[in-house]
Amino acid sequence: MFNNIMKTISALAIVLLIGGCGKGKTSLTVAGSTAFQPFAEKLADQYMNSHPDISVTVQGGGSAVGIQSANSGAAQIGMADLVALPEDAKGLTATIVAKDGIAIVVSPSNQIDGLTTDQVRDIFNGKITNWKEVGGIDAPITVVSREAGSGTRSSFEQILANVNLKRDALIQDSNGTIRETVANDANSIGYLSHGLINEKIKALKVDGAECTSETIIAGNYKLVRPIFLLVKGTLEGETKNFIDYILSEEGQKTIVADGLLPAK
Amino acid sequence: MKPFGEKQVKGLLMITAFSAISILLLIALFIINEGLPFIFSYGLKEFLLSSEWQPQLGKFGIYPMIVASLWVTLGAMIVGAPLGVGGALFLSEYTPRSVMRIIKPTIELLAAIPSVVYGFIGVMVLAPIIRDNFGGPGLSLLSASIILGIMILPTIVSISIDSILAVPQSYREGSLALGATTWQTIHMVTIKASKSGIIASIILGLGRAIGETMAVIMVAGNSVNIPNSPLDSVRTLTANIALEMSYATGMHRQALFATGVILLVVIIILNSIASVAIRKRIARR
Numbered sequence: 194m195f196n197n198i199m200k201t202i203s204a205l206a207i208v209l210l211i212g213g214c215g216k217g218k219t220s221l222t223v224a225g226s227t228a229f230q231p232f233a234e235k236l237a238d239q240y241m242n243s244h245p246d247i248s249v250t251v252q253g254g255g256s257a258v259g260i261q262s263a264n265s266g267a268a269q270i271g272m273a274d275l276v277a278l279p280e281d282a283k284g285l286t287a288t289i290v291a292k293d294g295i296a297i298v299v300s301p302s303n304q305i306d307g308l309t310t311d312q313v314r315d316i317f318n319g320k321i322t323n324w325k326e327v328g329g330i331d332a333p334i335t336v337v338s339r340e341a342g343s344g345t346r347s348s349f350e351q352i353l354a355n356v357n358l359k360r361d362a363l364i365q366d367s368n369g370t371i372r373e374t375v376a377n378d379a380n381s382i383g384y385l386s387h388g389l390i391n392e393k394i395k396a397l398k399v400d401g402a403e404c405t406s407e408t409i410i411a412g413n414y415k416l417v418r419p420i421f422l423l424v425k426g427t428l429e430g431e432t433k434n435f436i437d438y439i440l441s442e443e444g445q446k447t448i449v450a451d452g453l454l455p456a457k
Numbered sequence: 458m459k460p461f462g463e464k465q466v467k468g469l470l471m472i473t474a475f476s477a478i479s480i481l482l483l484i485a486l487f488i489i490n491e492g493l494p495f496i497f498s499y500g501l502k503e504f505l506l507s508s509e510w511q512p513q514l515g516k517f518g519i520y521p522m523i524v525a526s527l528w529v530t531l532g533a534m535i536v537g538a539p540l541g542v543g544g545a546l547f548l549s550e551y552t553p554r555s556v557m558r559i560i561k562p563t564i565e566l567l568a569a570i571p572s573v574v575y576g577f578i579g580v581m582v583l584a585p586i587i588r589d590n591f592g593g594p595g596l597s598l599l600s601a602s603i604i605l606g607i608m609i610l611p612t613i614v615s616i617s618i619d620s621i622l623a624v625p626q627s628y629r630e631g632s633l634a635l636g637a638t639t640w641q642t643i644h645m646v647t648i649k650a651s652k653s654g655i656i657a658s659i660i661l662g663l664g665r666a667i668g669e670t671m672a673v674i675m676v677a678g679n680s681v682n683i684p685n686s687p688l689d690s691v692r693t694l695t696a697n698i699a700l701e702m703s704y705a706t707g708m709h710r711q712a713l714f715a716t717g718v719i720l721l722v723v724i725i726i727l728n729s730i731a732s733v734a735i736r737k738r739i740a741r742r
Contacts, residue, residue: 255704335594340679341512342704363594363690364679366700377585378595 221431224252225259225272226344228293228368228386229420232448233272239447240438247431256344260285263423269432271423274344276351278421285423290439292454294387295349295416296396296404298372300379305329307398310353310415316382319359324380336362337374337383348418349384384416388452409454420453488721492714504715510681512701517712519719521683525598525691526667526723528684529677532602533609533666538659540606541613545655548614549621550643561618568611576675579604584676593688596678601691604676605669609662616661620654621647660731667724670695694720 223233230253237249254262256273260282263271271285278287297313299305308316308327315321317336325331338358339346345368350356365371368385375383376393387404390396396404402413409417422439424432438444445455496504499517507518544564548557579600588595624647632642648655670693678690679700692700698713698720705713 253703257704257706261706333592340700340704341510342701342706342709347513360682361680361690363596364681364692364700366674366679366703370675373580374596377580378588381594 218246218248219431220248220250221270221435222250222252222262222268223270223272223422223435224254224262224268225423226256226274226420227253228274228344229272229291229453232291232451232453235447235451236439236444239443240435244434247435249435255342256347257342260423263425266425269424270435273421273423274348274418275421276348276418278423282423285425286428287421287423288428288436288440289419289456290422290436291420291445291448291456292409292417293420294404294406294409294414294454295345295352295384295418296387296390297382297384297399297416298375298390298394298396299382300375300377301393301395302379303329303395305397307401309400313399314353314356317353317356317358317362319361332380335378335381337371337378337381338362338364339371339384340364340366344418345384345386349416352416352418386452387454406449406454417454419456485721488714488717491711492716492718495708495711495715496718499712499715504712505719508681508683510697512705512709512712515708517708517715519694519697519716521681522692522694522697522716523719523723524683525677526693526695526720528598529601529605529673529691529693530663530667532598532687533605534659534663536603536606537609537613537662537666541610541658541662542617542655544610545614545617545621545658546643546648549618550639550647557618561615564614565611567607572608572669572672573675575604575608576672579672579676587688591688593686594678594690596676596690597688598677598684598691599687601673601677601693602687604672605666608669608672609665612662612665613658616658617651617655620651620658623654624650656731660728663727663731664724667693667720667727668695670699674699694723 223237230251233251237251241247241249252268256275259268259271259273260279261271262268263285264281273282274293297308303324305324305327312321312327316327316334317338319336321327322334323331324334336359343366350358363374363381365374365383368389371383371385372389372391372394375381387396387406387409390404398404399415402408402415404414404416408414422436424436428436439448440456449455504517504519505523506520507516508520509516509518510521548560552560580596583600583603584595584597587593587597587600591599628646628650629642632646633639637645673693674696677693677696679692679696680690681692681697682689684691694716698716701709702713
């Protein structure tokens with residue numbers, strides 16, 4: 194009995210070992226921003242289809258992890274979705290591969306259609322606490338934000354400038370849970386990646402500009418952040434090929450199809 | 458040939474016994490090793506008593522989260538303890554044994570439901586009810602307390618029933634023979650005799666409540682805020698670690714480990730108070 198189990202386990206282990214290091218593929222690790230992660234996974238799949246000798250692994254972790262792992266060499270390519278790259282990314286070669294709008298979202302039942310950047314800032318700072326102050330119904334505003342360290346949050350706060358999030362703002366730890374929270378609460382306001390807007394929530398105009406791909410490309414919508422791919426040293430070899438592929442017509446088409454905006 | 462002799466069995470069992478203790482020790486050492494240097498460099502007083510938690514600006518005060526953890530745990534106790542102990546008394550004293558043998562395992566099944574499911578129900582059902590009827594954002598101290606109160610029910614019910622059933626039948630018969638009613642017997646004899654077990658069940662529930670993370674993240678709203686009412690959103694110590702760990706680097710990361718150290722200390726203090734309380738009760742008997 195015991196022997197049989199051992200035999201099975203060792204057989205499995207051998208199969209896994211042989212399968213795992215199979216044909217001596219070149220492997221490429223991409224890590225970082227969770228906002229760009231699903232796009233990177235899709236791009237990696239397509240790239241591996243046309244380049245069977247290369248294996249691309251995509252990991253999340255957030256922008257900070259992207260910068261860190263590109264610096265330490267844990268990943269060949271780091272992903273970061275920050276408005277301005279921090280000090281420790283100075284030694285990395287940064288390529289903008291896409292742009293992402295940050296939509297200010299409310300429940301569809303909210304009668305407000307747009308806010309100015311000053312109003313948005315005041316709401317998140319806690320200076321405006323009731324919807325009637327911005328032309329809505331008499332109801333308290335529930336502010337929903339992301340956790341400290343999130344790329345979306347730091348971009349949002351950097352673009353608006355002087356944001357000091359009010360203390361009783363709800364904190365959710367992903368774009369998806371922000372969407373759920375805002376969809377479920379008629380008096381709430383939150384922000385999330387433009388690609389994740391759906392019929393359950395309503396994106397507000399900011400300073401009169403709608404949050405759509407067209408306005409973002411035209412440069413009318415203010416809340417836009419770049420998505421960087423970071424490489425240690427200079428771009429060369431396989432990393433260059435992969436980034437070139439993302440910047441190619443096919444790669445950019447994939448990015449646009451799923452809700453991000455092209456780099457140029 | 459004997460496959461295992463007496464000595465080998467003893468040795469093997471000793472290794473298993475020490476594995477649990479050494480893992481506990483390793484975890485404690487790891488957390489302390491990562492968190493303690495931060496506490497020393499940042500200052501214990503500032504870390505514990507400041508209510509500014511702004512990692513980007515290098516401000517790490519966890520006072521609101523300590524308060525929130527204590528409130529949420531207390532709230533869970535207020536919801537869970539009377540329900541659990543009351544349920545246990547009814548099932549053991551008023552219900553026929555055959556029925557109890559079906560109901561008890563059913564209640565214990567509550568413990569098998571993953572915490573994320575409790576959180577999901579809290580977000581989808583409980584939070585909207587609270588928001589619509591009482592105001593506030595719904596995701597609040599109150600909803601976290603209710604959800605946690607339900608989560609600790611199986612622990613309280615199950616251990617309470619076991620300790621109540623362990624009270625010798627002759628105690629009850631003696632009381633009834635003296636002319637006491639069923640309720641008089643319960644509160645004057647049965648509860649007194651099984652007190653230590655009931656308290657132990659509540660303490661185990663308390664341990665689960667203070668350590669629960671997933672469900673709390675989902676229903677508590679997570680604002681770093683000292684609550685003024687049960688309808689305010691709060692962030693517990695556990696939620697703080699889980700929420701920010703994925704993005705944290707440098708000082709921020711160390712501060713989260715330090716939060717873990719404080720959590721460890723809080724739990725050790727609570728458990729010590731509890732075990733002292735139990736020992737006193739046993740000694741008094």
